[in-house]
Amino acid sequence: MVSPLNNVPMRLWLVLSLCVVLVASPIHAEPSASRGKSIYMKANCVGCHKWHGGGGGSYGGVALSLRATALSREALILVIRCGRPATNMPYHYRKAYKDDNRECYGSNSASLGDATPPRAHHFLSDRDVAAVVDYVQSDIQGRGTPSYDDCVAFWGVDARRCKLMAQAESNGEKQ
Secondary structure (H helix, E strand, O other): OOOHHHHOOHHHHHHHHHHHHHHHOOOOOOOHHHHHHHHHHHOOOHHHHOOOOOOEEEOOEEEOOOOOOOOOHHHHHHHHHHOOOOOOOOEOOOOOOOOOOOOEOOEOHHHHHHHOOOEOOOOOOHHHHHHHHHHHHHHHOOOOOOOHHHHHHHHOOOOHHHHHHHHHHHOOOOO
């Protein structure tokens, strides 16, 4: 029996193959740091770490400054997935601390008791966690005091808070 695909010209096969490669390639994907910024907002990281990543006091306690942290990529992934025991940093991994699951710090909620981190309102996939880490490392970590340019990069040029920041900077005030 002869396959009907044998009658398809080689040029068409090449074009179709190229289309499949292009559609599946990272060239078509939204940059990870850009996705990470969106997830940073959706997962309410801004609630504690603020839009600029500087942390400080908030309803969740005193959040770590992502601008000043020396945490490695692997450590950031662990903290986002598993939270921080005995703090208000929530875990974003659906299976964290459940039953016999000890993927987070070798512990589960039974062994941590009251030190178990709170559950995040939004769980994140491993891809989402990686995107948030890409965003933190490319746009926040290691940077100094937040600037007007940082504000515009996060909120956009028309944001009221950025206009106020620019005005304060032009008056020599610190934000």
